Amino acid sequence: MPGGTRILSMGFKSLLDKLKIEPYVIALFGMVVLASVLPVRGAAAEGLSVIVKLAIALLFFLHGAKLSREAVVAGVTHWRLHLTILAFTFVMFPVLGLVASKLGVLSSTLAAGMLFLCCLPSTVQSSIAFTSIARGNVAAAVCAASASNLFGIFITPVLVSVLMHTQGGAAGGWESIQDIIVQLLLPFILGQLARPLVAKWVEKHKQLVGYVDRGSILLVVYAAFSEAVVGGIWSKVSALEMVVLLVACCILLAIVLAATTYGARALGFSKEDEITIMFCGSKKSMATGVPMAGILFPGPTAGVIVLPLMIFHQIQLMACSVIAQHYAKRPSEIVEA
Template sequence: MSTPKGGLLARLKIDWYLVLIVGMVVAASLAPARGAAGPVFEWATKIGIAMVFFLHGARLSRDAVMAGLTHWRLHLTVLACTFVLFPILCLGLAALPNWIVPDPLVTGIIFLGCLPSTIQSSIGFTAIGRGNVPAAVASASASNLLGIALTPLLVSLTLHQQGGISLSSVEGIVLQLLVPFIAGQLMRRWIGNWVKDRAKLLSYADRGAILLIVYTAFSGAVVGGVWAQVDAFEIARLLVICAVLLAVVLAATAYGSRALGFSKEDEIAIVFCGSKKSLASGVPMAGVLFPAATAGLAILPLMVFHQIQLMACAVIAQRYAARAKEAD
């Protein structure tokens, strides 16, 4: 009995990468990039964003996507959860009174609802729970691919009146997100194997770029007075809000997939692909969509939600796996 418990506890631990992300927030709070250093970090961030999406394009396997594309009902269900259910729930949260949802966090919560699903953790938890892995690969990949266009569109529709982004952001989206992604896809034929062989090394570069983006975003937020807008009590409320949001989506994906007649394997894929939000895509997108003074605050709900979703889904995946063993 000790081995399964150890494995579960290992999955419940806060990963060191998230600790580093929090460390970047602390570093930006104590020593933000200001003055002459500000433009330098902003340009480095733009290059980092382009690199992240170039690597996404180079890594995304067309064969893996095509393997599950025929299961259109499952994919439409996942996309509906990601880009319809989530935004509606987050808009509902944003409409709650200020004593429940603090005003400074409204933009970040709405932005969270507009993001695509994760890829690695969605597929990983689907595999642990013994679900439909090929369908999970296709759904998670499609979510990220469509998210390049759908997330900015949804953010524009939901936040435009609040000054969240402007039409000038379209140029940044194309140049920093779409062009590098397409370039990665086009070059995959020549560099795909090279990227695959150096996946671990390139993952460090990928994650390092995201750390830089977090630091730059929060530097701008600190200079703009972010910690004067958010206190410890509001962070505590954010934890509760994210936990409730995740619980509602998990219940909706599980019971909804059963009501729609999906198999247990498909249900597992829908639950894990439809309930997640991508930190890897969300942080770079925030750097493009929001001004420097608000980008840091905009990704705060995403950072909290990301850790909660990993912890909760680790437990759920273990339970699905246990049920599958009992059925066998």
């Protein structure tokens, strides 16, 4: 039996490797299952809400502490590349999200989730990692991804407020922006200010910081889906809608990947910059999106709102992993072409 269990475990790990699915992604969907079976209710839910707010504050404090001042100001001279990435992230994506939300193929809440997804900033870690694997402009990727997240703290709630208002949604408004400032921006600034004191500790305990980072997101997902389950989420989202959502996310990513790649070429960027633009301009951050959804969409709505983000996040990781390997195999002699 132990031998059979070990073989089964190895086979499962091999399957995950082939499908490019991270154990963390499995854990995320595990939180959805756990919340569906054992949702937190009543006084316990109120206590969890306080813990979640503290976890989010700690998460963004660590983001501020990890990001060096040099990374914040580096690459500013390459303004053309950064403006291009920001345009894809905060202009083209929201336009596509608005179009998708008006097609009528998704329920109003899932359509709102697609629109919210399109308003989010880019990822940081995976954008930089894929750019590095593909032999792109890593320095520019660090700056662009960091700038996207920094600006996203301000831009995303404004976009959500404007676009959701056009959709008849209740999200956004000055109160939501204030909550974003208090729960996300303020801890980030405090992290930056505390960096001289904590930077060495953070660098030394990278693995622990990583656990706190991912653990915070898992906690937020569990809390959001618990509230959604209590509010009857699974009576509102059918299996067919989930399939349609999956297809919609695939189409959205395909359009953006094509637009960033061919757009970068049309604008005359080098191959390294093209890689940076594609990876930084096509991804959306779960680390920022999940906590922000809990602030902008209080109540059971948040659990449904983050469904498109969770699905898109996994698809983008799988697709970009394959693309990065493809770029990495190109001959070295044409890197500067």
